[in-house]
Amino acid sequence: MTGTDTQFPLELNQPRLSVKKPEQRYDKQGEMDDTERLDRAMRGFIKDFGATAALYMESCVHCGQCAEVCQYYVQTGDPKYTPIWKLEPFKQAYKRETGPFAPLFRIFNLKRRVTVRELEEWQELIYDSCTQCGRCTMVCPMGIDIASLVGLARHGMAAAGLVPHELWATVERAKREGSPLGATPAVLKDRIAWLEDEHSVEIPLDQERADVLMTISSIEVMKYPQSIVALARIMKRMGASWTFRSDGYEATNFSMFAGDQQGQRQASLKLIEAAIAVGAKTLILPECGHAYQALRWQGANLYGEPLPFRVVQIAEYLAEGIRQGKLQLQPVQSSVTFHDPCQIVRRGGVTEAPREVLRALGVELREMDAHGAYNWCCGGGGGVVTIHRADPLRYRTYQIKMQQVEDTGAELLVSTCSNCRQTFDDGQAHFHWDKTAQSLLELVADHLVTEQE
Amino acid sequence: MSTETDLLDFARGPALEAALIIMVFGIFWRLVGVLALRRPRDLSEPRVRHAWLGGVKTIFTRMWPRREFRPRILHWEAVSYLFHFGLAVVILGLVPHILLIRDITGLSWPGLPTGVITFAAGVSLISLLALLAHRATHPVLRQISNFDDYFSWLLVFTPLLTGLMAYYHLGGRYEDLLALHMLSAELLLAWLPFSKLAHTVLFAFSRGVTGTIYSRRGAQT
The missing domain is CATH 3.40.50.1860 (Rossmann fold)
Known part of the structure; x- marks a missing residue:
């Protein structure tokens, strides 16, 4: 038993990973004054700031389309969940400190200096209400990869010790x-x-x-x-x-x-x-x-x-095994819908392999209305599933997913991500839903043709 | 009498020159300021070779939203297109504009009948008004809009309006209206590099970059 265990007890028997407690609104780590916190946030944010991120910062035309495809805005109608708005303090800091016209912004004070208070308020937007699923990236008419910018903003927040408590505790324990x-x-x-x-x-x-x-x-x-x-x-x-x-x-x-x-x-x-x-x-x-x-x-x-x-x-490995004839499968006599994990499919490029495996299993594949690179997130990615205070919001976004699955009428729901799986399990329990997410891997293992010994 | 022609001369001469210089230098500054930043090589094993081709493709495919996204955004996207098309027809189709472009660049092409231009300008103006109303009323747009959005709108709207007024001699002497039209257009050109209007150039870069990154992973762009 180490120090982290008693400090941040993890509820391992719960259907998902979670830490007891924090009712605290803005979580903070470490002791430092506001100036240092702010300085660290900005340095952490800028540290890996290359041409690509800067280009994105310059390109937004404020069309608002990203909100229309974001599960948080769609489910709440609250404009603060507009994906590009989640980066506002960092955008301001960029324009004021590093952009090509930064001197002009500073001389005329066109963009105010960001405050620690603002960053604290933005914690909810940068962590609790973004799974970095990248759906906004796919709609942006300027092609801005907003999800990657949220990743950079999180570098700044982590450096400044402004991470939601449970996510921070999870990381500390992992380290x-x-x-x-x-x-x-x-x-x-x-x-x-x-x-x-x-x-x-x-x-x-x-x-x-x-x-x-x-x-x-x-x-x-x-x-x-x-x-x-x-x-x-x-x-x-x-x-x-x-x-x-x-x-x-x-x-x-x-x-x-x-x-x-x-x-x-x-x-x-x-x-x-x-x-x-x-x-x-x-x-x-x-x-x-x-x-x-x-x-x-x-x-x-x-x-x-x-x-x-x-x-x-x-x-991908399963698909290779099937192609090489090493994995012989018995047919699954069910209709199946496949949930695309964002980081593997939309942002990872593995779209075909899981479908190839499902075809080899002989299932009747019923795709969701938006699938593949345009899929809706399960709502638990980006560390969101660990953040306790985000639960009510997460359940609202989960309803989109449930509806999508229901609409297919498929008997089985299959995916290939255990983080999605625990999000599905938790949502299933919360809504007393009759669908359990299955693992593609386990489905394959359960349907291997019996070996001739 | 002489003041008015002076104003027109100023608009045709030094003001135009200054606006063009600011625009070209400003865009150059903004692009270099961004593109000269670090561009670390991606060391991960690409799934797809020649991913830049995907980047080029994305510049075009992002012109129209995917089926999955259309129900919630297509109507306003269409209005935005009406405005952009109308503006393009006016800028590139009106004979005096073509003559001006020929003077500056040496390039020339046949113009469109003025009836078409007037119609396009009208469509542009009406769609701009609709887009302004949308921006001022939609909760998301209200949240994310700033001075740049409204000022840029004004600077696009004014030359369209004054251009129509000058052509039809509405509301003043032709020379005055023309001078006003030219000066407002020049203000627009000078403002462009510092504002969201720079998307006229930036769109190709940001779409291209994302298209390349995602293509490299074998993902959809």
Whole structure:
């Protein structure tokens, strides 16, 4: 038991990750005066500010279309949830401090200096009411990637110690224990031993060499351990040499959501170093959306050079196995609708692989009205599912998703992200809904053609 | 008598020159100020090669909203297009405008009949009024709008209106109206680089960049 446990008890038995308490409106971390907090926020924001982000800051024409596709505005009608408005203090700071006309803005005081009070007020907009799902990016007539700007704003907020309490606590715990949910190496080892025993499968751990390094989300370790069994069954059929490593298994990266870049880098480095240590040719990321965003698209940039192995999401790997004829599947006699995890599909580019797998399962695929890159978010991404005070808002956005699923009339709801899955579980319990989100991975593992022994 | 022609001479001469210089230099400054910032190489393994082609594609595909988004935005998008088309017809179709552009750039093309121009200007003005009313009443637009939005609107509206007035000799002497028209258009040109109106140039860059980033990942743009 470490200090974080008693300080921020996590309700592991609840259907989703959450921390007790904070009724506090604006959460703050660390002791510092307002000037320093503000200074840190701005430096944190500007630190990685390149030409791309600046271009976005310059380009907004205030058309308001981003609001019309954002689940928070659509469900509440409150204009403060307009995606580009969520960046207002940072936009002001940019125009005043770094933009090409910054001197003019300063001399004539055209943009006021941002205050700490404003940043505190914006905490709700930058964290509680943005899952970084990137739907706004797809509608913007100027092509502004608003979701990526929210990521930069979070860098500033994290540097200034202005992160919602539970998200911050989750990150702190991950940094201290190697997992945000208490899935420490010892816990992982125990779980694996128990699962091997219980399900008579072999789950290699800490092999010295392997072609494939398997990673896992602690959400799966703690809440959906059957996923690990499913992975083992599938890897056996794939015939690959593979292993988990206790020095690099945790695929979640809540630091990325919080905006803690150092933490994000540390978490990614563990996986990268473990993969290099075992000589892996492939690193497989589990059913976890942000893990894909963090390692597949940001990992090499934080590492400082191209990764010497390929990074694939499990659905991509399943599709490969099916194409190579290694995974023979029994048909699933059901109609299915697929929920596209934002970070894997819209912002990750893995749109076809999960559908290829579903086709191989012989399901009747009933797409939602808006799907693929235009899908509605489950409402739990971007770390939002951890933020307790955001729950009422999150349930409202979840209603869009429920309606979408209902409209398809499909019997099964399948996805490939355990963060979406816990959001679905929580929403299901809240609304007493009869649909349970299924894992694509587990569906495949349950429908492998029985082996001829 | 001489003051009025002086004003027109000023509008045709030094004012035009100054406006053009400010516009060109301003746009240059704004673009360089942004594009000269760091552009770190993306070290992740691209899913798609030659992703810049996707960037170019996105410059065009973002001209019209996706099916999924249309029900909530298409009507105002259409009004905005009416305004933009009308304005383009007026700027590029009216013979005196073409002559002016020829003087400055050497490029020339046939003009459109004045009836068409008048119609286009009318459509533009009416859609601009509608867009202003929309901005002033819609909660989202009220929230995010600032001085730039309203001032830029005024600077686009005025030359259209004064141009029509001058052409039909409404409300004053032709020379005065023409001078007013030219001066207001010059103010617009000089204001453009410092305001949201710079989207006339910036749109291609921001769409292109996002299109490239997302194409590289094999994602939809």
